Amino acid sequence: MLKFIFWTLLAVNAVLFAYGQGMLGNFRENEREPGRMRNQLATENIKLVAARPVPPPDAEAAADPEPVVAPPTPVLVMTKPAAPKPEPKPEPKQEPKPDLVACTLVGNFAPADARRFEAMLSPLALGHRQTREDVAVPEVTSHIVFIPSAGSKEAADRKAAELKELGITSFFIMNDNSPMKYAISLGVFKSETSAQTLLATLTKQGVNGAKVAGRTSQGTRMAYRFRALEPAAKAKVDAIVARFPGQESRSCK
DSSP, rough: HHHHHHHHHHHHHHHHHHHHHHHTTOTTEEEEEOHHHHSSSSSSOOOOOOOOOOOOOOHHHHHHHHOOOOOOOOOOOOOOOOOOOOOOOOOOOOOOOOOOEEEEEEEEEEEEHHHHHHHHHHGGOGGGEEEEEEEEEEEEEOOOOEEEOOSHHHHHHHHHHHHHTTOOOEEOOOOOOTTHHHHHEEEEEEHHHHHHHHHHHHHTTTTTOEEEEEEEEEEEEEEEEEEEEEEHHHHHHHHTTTTSTTTOEEOOO
């Protein structure tokens, strides 16, 4: 369309220019074409150009169509589907833990009994929950038949003289620094039975005020401490303790 307008304006301007310069003559009836041509200026520069046919509007539009931008080609993008969320696993049901026995202390075992007790406990495999402790205890190691102290050496000598008059010569006055200082010992025995037998004999002989007492010394016994035992394990320990008369279980910290 623009080309058509351009060429039309160019042709009109050429005609107007020629007319203004007298190049086309005055078109009087008595003039002929050769005469007009001679009156034109610079006729050698004029060229006759065939008129260009004007295309119809539709043809011009069809000849020079406006560029059509094709729509963008859709691109198929494959996306990875989102992984399904795992369902939460149900928490395993926890069985209630049995109450544990915090601390149990057992016995005062003599060495021989302690060895037997440990052998019976071994199948329970209590490990660090079982410990042994040495316990210092006073032990009766002997029994003495004696006449208590009168409080002085003179009183002890007078009592010794009385014993001699009764025909008793097996005795001695105790002079050590102990509660029994100035007591008169009449005999020392391992067993209490033997001591009681002598006391009965002396009484028949007329000895008054004689007694039997046990003599003690510091001994060592074994005690066993059990911690964090389940009720079933505690019952098994108690069953073993019951096989040792004189031993008992007691709570501890």
